[in-house]
Amino acid sequence: MTTQAIPRSRAQVIALVLVLGGVLTGLDMTIVNVALKHLATEFGAPLATVGWVVTGYTLALAAVIPVTAWAVGRFGARRVYLTAVGVFLLGSVLAGAAWDIGSLIGFRVLQGLGGGMIMPVSMTILARAAAPGELGRAMSTMGLGVLIGPLSGPVLGGWLVDEVSWRWMFFLNLPIGAAVVLLALRLFPPDDALTQRRLDLPGLLMLSPGLALVLYGVTVGGEHGDFTAWTLLAIVTGLALVAGFLVRAKVIRDPLIDLGLFRDRVFAAGVGTLALYASGYFGSMFLMPLYFQLARGESATGAGLLIIPAALGSGLIMQVAGRLVDRFPPGLIVLTGISVGVTGMLAFAAQLAVDGPYWGLLIAVTLIGVGGGGTMMPTMTAATRTLPPERTAAGSAVLGLVSALASATGTAVLSVVLTANLAASAPGAAIQQTYLLVAGLVACALLPALMLPRRQP
Known part of the structure; x- marks a missing residue:
């Protein structure tokens, strides 16, 4: 290009x-x-x-x-x-x-x-x-x-x-x-x-199968609501392969992924923020339609329609945040986005066990979408715009990988938690307990987000 x-x-x-x-x-x-x-x-x-x-x-x-x-x-x-x-x-x-x-x-x-x-x-x-x-x-x-x-x-x-x-x-x-x-x-x-x-072929043969095994383990464990010996073996083997890749990448000249990117404080903070927020955000998108179907008796299509406010909120606020991040410090924008997202998740969770009114639920759904739109793309922008042109592709690949892994892992782990909660509680209460965990996970993204620039250079 x-x-x-x-x-x-x-x-x-x-x-x-x-x-x-x-x-x-x-x-x-x-x-x-x-x-x-x-x-x-x-x-x-x-x-x-x-x-x-x-x-x-x-x-x-x-x-x-x-x-x-x-x-x-x-x-x-x-x-x-x-x-x-x-x-x-x-x-x-x-x-x-x-x-x-x-x-x-x-x-x-x-x-x-x-x-x-x-x-x-x-x-x-x-x-x-x-x-x-x-x-x-x-x-x-x-x-x-x-x-x-x-x-x-x-x-x-x-x-x-x-x-x-x-x-x-x-x-x-x-x-x-x-x-x-x-x-x-x-x-x-x-x-x-x-x-x-x-091409770092040995690195590819360690990293790609390693990632696939980790994802296989957490996804299958999430689907069945339990981590069996086989799924745990897949996860451990996958993590060992990824660890081997990381050790090798430090000593070879042209590794498949440039670990030197993480010496950039802003890039490392962006990756940490994205990993924590994406795992909780996309996990919440998995839980939301389940609540409307299991606890409120909505059809699949009806449940999908009820989460449209999240899409509208994220899309609209993303346009505003994208323009602001070029004019104001990205750290302030991302911290605001995370705070709004956490507020929306807590507001949604507070209404689940008592079958709150639909208007209240939809306001919370909208806030969750606004938080996502005000957090993830500004975080990616902040993480990549200080990289030199020759490292842009490597940085983009790392961010894409982190986003995919975080969303899949968050959804799978929350599936296990939800299955355990459903065994002990009614659907509304079970999803409420799981949503509180999601809100806590997203709130943890505030810590790496504090390392994003809060002053305009």
Whole structure:
């Protein structure tokens, strides 16, 4: 991607194209969740097996992210982005045409391999295209797809399953993806001279399987509400592989992930803030529709509609926060966003055991969305904008990896906690207890956020 100055209007158009790409992967993280029971009936498969339609996608998505920075340097951000979207669309077509549960799971893995690269490469493209004083504005625009996609997935998925066909959950990606490819070919600047850095293959063979094993363990444990010996073995083995990668990365010349990034105080603080907040935020998005279904008797579509205020709140405030982060210290904006998010979660939890009025619940849902929009994208902007151009791809890959791992791990762990609470309490009270844990987890993000700049340079 060229590092020459790009007109402000052109950078905003590029950001809008990247929004469409973010919608692709964002939707597919959650759109299938409401269809699992239907797919089990359709294919005559146990629900535990059908769960791998989601788990396989998540594992593939996380496993491919570590190779992104190397691929961008070797082949160019524009080429890698177009290839990733192409692989994702191929997986979408095949998933929509799946003939049994095994083929559907396999094609979802293919989708994840393409989708895992889209977000970090998007951040790299945008960081290089935007002027230094406009990065927050451009990132806030691109972030619409990242936050709104996952929140809209349950609504759209429920409607497609109920009124059209489950296959259209995947075929829907085709017109969006085709528009992304055509616009990217026309608008994205050509790539700069490419590096000849060799791929750290031993590191890749440790890190990607290690991450996949950790995610497998926490996800399966979350699905069953218990961590068996096998899931614990997977987690321990995965952590050992990741630890081996980290030890090796400190002594070789060109590691798969540049650990030197963490010497940057702002980048390290951004990663810590994002990890804690994303795990709680996306975990809360998992709990919210469950409450409306289990405790209030809403349908899948109805529960999805009731969390739309969170999507609207996050999308609107993200536009404001993105502009503010270019003019004011990001630390102040992020601390405010976290505080609003925690307030919303506590307000939501306070009403669960007593079946609070819907208007009160929706106000709390909106505050949760506002907190997410005012925290995550400003944090990513603050973490990446001080990096030199040659390290932008590596920084974006780390942030994308942290976000994917945190959301998957937070959701899985909260599933285990919720299962235990449901065994001892009514649904409303059980989800309330779990939500209090979520609020505490998100509040912990205040600690690393205190290290983000609170004075404008």
